[in-house]
Amino acid sequence: MVDILATPFLWVVATIALYAVAYWGYGKWIDRNVWRSDAKKATPAHMYMDGVEYFPVSRYVLWGYQFKSVAALGPILGPFIGITFGWLPALLWIIGGNFFIGWLQDYGSMMLSVRKEGRSFGPITYEFTGARGRTNLLAFVLFYLIIISAAFIALIASFWNQFSGTFVATVGILLAGLLCGQLLYRMKMNVFAVTGIGLALVVLSIYLGVRFPITLPWGVWNVPIWGLICAVILYAAAVLPTPMFVQPTNYLAFYPAYAAIILLLVGALATPFTNIPVSMPSGPFLFDPQGILGPIWPILFVAIACGAISGWHSLVSSSSSSKQLDVETDALPVGGGAMLSEGLLALASLIAYMVLLPSDFAGRTNVGAWVLGSVRLTTPFLGSLTGPVLTTFFGLVLIIYALTVQALVTRFFRLVAGETWGEGRFRVLGNKHVSSVVGLAIPWGFAVSGSWWALWLYFGGANQLLAGLAIMLITIHLAKVRAPSRYSLIPGVFMVVTTLAALVWQTGTFLYSVWAYLQNDKTWVLRNVRGPIQTDPNLLILAVAINAVFVIIGAALFVVGVSMAIRLFRSYNRSVAEARAKAPAAADGGTAEKGSP
């Protein structure tokens, strides 16, 4: 047995203990004293029960649904960039971010929607900030969807390129999903039988992936071509009826994805017995030692989003979970509990990186380092499975996490585009085929041209800013009903300021790169793009153009973010002033105080 202090074991135990304090200590306190949740109060699920959108669901089911909806590639790849500053700051942010902000946002969004009759964030934003506020949110979400799509397409293409066995395995799962959809919905076959067939096909897909690895022969053009293949698959997912393709595929993908999480957590907890020590430096490094990313603040706080705090979760919490909450007191285990559990996924991923050597990261180019770390953690107790099988399995898990979420994102983009441009001069953009192609072509362009870490930081920036805005909406509501609002105001201000600073830094980096090019220094411009643009001297002007486009995107995101933040802070000030002028109220809408003498 190795020195237990040298393994990640104690960090895992300490994080679990602190998350327990966050849930049973701070969480319960906020639930009782700030939101004053009341199990006897009718929730929208009961008030508006229609058996379709509004119906009460047990907290266990809803927790499973919420966790599955929020846990994806974010908590796995965020720590990959975060560990650049040392594993200790990354770990502290995963613990502290989730403890004080992450769960509070997910839980607060759910409670806010419940208190607002199950309404989603769009109508609530309209109520608090007016029509322009909602338009800002729409513009922001459209940008966000394009950036998230670009980051995920870039990653899927890179994974297919790096792990040669994964493409066949992915296609196998997609075909198995199509088959299961037909068996389930057309042949009306029993769901257990279909699941059995589907799982057998998943195992067969992994076997075939290992047996028939695919490597494209076009060198630097490999990733763009993999990206194109990915875009074609996503187009099919966006336009085909969900029961035919997306639903059964996501259902089958669930099994290997969650098996991997369990294996990883077991591997992390077993490190004192498997003799796997922490090999990465703990840091903290106040600046990226490679001189690329910049300072620890604000970059670390946008690099690790999901697992610490993520704005996407606020949309999930307020769009469907809040309409199915049985009793108000379930919001803490469902919203807060699912977020804290996602923190454990981020922790498991960080552990997978911590046990690697710095050389395993190959600078910052080895995006599949998670697979390497996962194989290292699990090999001691899965020894009978050979390296290629485990590598294909974990590589496949990365891809299906990205692919299943991206299928939903592309579909969501299509629906948002339909809503935004369905009428008027640009109505052609509302067409489902046109909007799907646009929603994939632009991200594909970014994915094949920009470095993935640049895209990831923009994605993180947009995501975290959305989180800051969501927390401000929660704060405004609390101020309106004269409940203590400082517990969400401070995290909200921190997130808004941090993410706007990150966007300024990122945009400044691209701007400096263009400026350096004009001063005959092309290294900065080339650093922000990837092959073939990076390697072909004839495409240098394209590299400059891409940097310029990233400047425009960063600036646009910043302007929309600032505009939204100003509206929210004004609304907060108004709410505080109005609340002071009115009779006392409470977070429960004022019922308690109004009824009392």
Next chain:
Amino acid sequence: MADSKDPAKPRSRGRNVKEGVKGVFYGMAAHGHVTAALRTRMYLEHLFMFITLGDMLGVPVIPPYYSLKILPYAVPNIKSWKQRVFRERDFTDQVF
């Protein structure tokens, strides 16, 4: 699916754990798909109700004679249909 609490029926701890595990598994694997299927059905029902009883919302499509013939079968759904149609929706409702 619609597993509301029923305080009249106390259950053993083992049974609660079993139900909890089953619920979590169902929630992770299938609840989203079931909700999506229900939503698809909802949109189809909306279409049917608009065509047959649209005049209730000021959208006359077929002659009232046929609407009246269908009315007895549609009565149980009218309240929730109106509620859903009049509910404020926007792009954030489309997420999941």
